[in-house]
Each structure stands twice: as C-alpha cells, then as structure tokens.
Amino acid sequence: MKKLFLIVGLLGLSPIFAQTTDIELTPNNSWLKAGLTTGVPVGDVSDVSNFNVGLDVRGQYLFNPNIAVGIASGYNHYFGKDEFDDFGVVPAAGFFRYYFTPDGLFLGTDIGYGFLTNNDNSGGGLYINPQIGYHNRDWNFYAFYQNTLAENDVDLQNVGLGISYNIRFK
Known part of the structure; x- marks a missing residue:
C-alpha cells in the first residue's frame, strides 16, 4: 500500500515539475516557508x-500570482496521555495553494505520505492536510485539518493553527 501511494503521488506531481524545467527561480516566484503549528487531536487519537x-517546512514555487505548488515536510509531535507514549508524524508531501489576492485569503492542501514515529502498529500512510488562511509577502497564518490514514486502522487526525515565515532566495 505504501508503494502504491508513493507511485501515485510521484506520477501525479511529475507533470507539474516537468513543466517547470524552463522556468527561472527568483525571489518573486520561489521561496522557503518555515513555521510552527499547534493542534488538538480529534477522533480516536484523542x-x-x-x-x-x-x-x-516548505519549498514553494508560484506559477502566477494565484497558483503555487511545492513540497512540504516537518514534524508533528503528539503528547501522550497518562500511560501512553509520545509519538509523531513526519510528512513527505506535495502541496497546492490558491491565493485569491496578493495579500489576503488562501486555500491549500498537502497530499503525501506520513511516516509515524514511536508507533509499533504502523509505519505510516496517506497524509492529507487542507488549510485556509491569510497571507502577505512575509507571513502565513492558517487553520488546518490534518489526517494521516495509516496501516492497521491507525487514523491520526487533528485540527489546529499554524504560522509560517517566507524566506526569500537572493
């Protein structure tokens, strides 16, 4: 199942990256995003x-003032209750964002694979992270719903808030 998700993800993103080979990366169309998130687990994981x-952490390429694609990763740490140990998710995902205006509302989603840490029941699974937020030239503030549909009926869901800073290439 892991291999199937990886193959589908790579095939789905390959036309996007194949089209960008003749495009010059500049501080106006590409940058890194680094930020923090906090959330509350929902569903069974609560x-x-x-x-x-x-x-x-994200690498973003802006096709035009409204459409961006890129890669996303990071680490999400879940604090265990009572006798349960802490565990985490390391996502490896592609993302898409639609910016309505140069400063203002955006919608986006990450889709990829979430690798679970400190979990003996599953190695990981499909990772989905839809977002809605506000952005300007330097900052992104957003709300998200994050879900990792892992093997052996492990389903990690949380809702939360995030903030990220745009680090421009020079």
Missing part, C-alpha cells in the same frame, strides 16, 4: 493524546 505541536 483517546491517547490531547495536544500536538509541529514544525512546518
């Missing part, structure tokens, strides 16, 4: 964790 924090 039985074993009541809080999570994360690091968010």
Whole structure:
C-alpha cells in the first residue's frame, strides 16, 4: 500500500515539475516557508493524546500570482496521555495553494505520505492536510485539518493553527 501511494503521488506531481524545467527561480516566484503549528487531536487519537505541536517546512514555487505548488515536510509531535507514549508524524508531501489576492485569503492542501514515529502498529500512510488562511509577502497564518490514514486502522487526525515565515532566495 505504501508503494502504491508513493507511485501515485510521484506520477501525479511529475507533470507539474516537468513543466517547470524552463522556468527561472527568483525571489518573486520561489521561496522557503518555515513555521510552527499547534493542534488538538480529534477522533480516536484523542483517546491517547490531547495536544500536538509541529514544525512546518516548505519549498514553494508560484506559477502566477494565484497558483503555487511545492513540497512540504516537518514534524508533528503528539503528547501522550497518562500511560501512553509520545509519538509523531513526519510528512513527505506535495502541496497546492490558491491565493485569491496578493495579500489576503488562501486555500491549500498537502497530499503525501506520513511516516509515524514511536508507533509499533504502523509505519505510516496517506497524509492529507487542507488549510485556509491569510497571507502577505512575509507571513502565513492558517487553520488546518490534518489526517494521516495509516496501516492497521491507525487514523491520526487533528485540527489546529499554524504560522509560517517566507524566506526569500537572493
């Protein structure tokens, strides 16, 4: 199942990256995003964790003023309740964002694979992270729903808030 998700993801993103080979990367169309997230587990995972924090790292390419694609990773740490150990998710995903205006509302989603840490029941699975937020030239503020549909019926869901800073290439 892992290999299937990886193959579908790579095939789905390959036309996007194939089209960008003749495009020059500049500080106006490409940058890194680095940020922090915090969330509350929902669903079954709320039985074993009541809080999570994360690091968010992205490389973004802006096709035009409204459409961006890129790669996303980071680490989401779930704090275990009572006798449960802490665990985490390391996403490896592609992302898409639609910016309505140069400063203002955006919608986006990450789709990829989430690798689970400190979890003996599953190695990981499909990772989905839809977002809605506000952005300007330097900052992104957003709300998200994050879900990792892992093997052996492990389903990690959380809702939260994030902030990231745009680091421009020079």
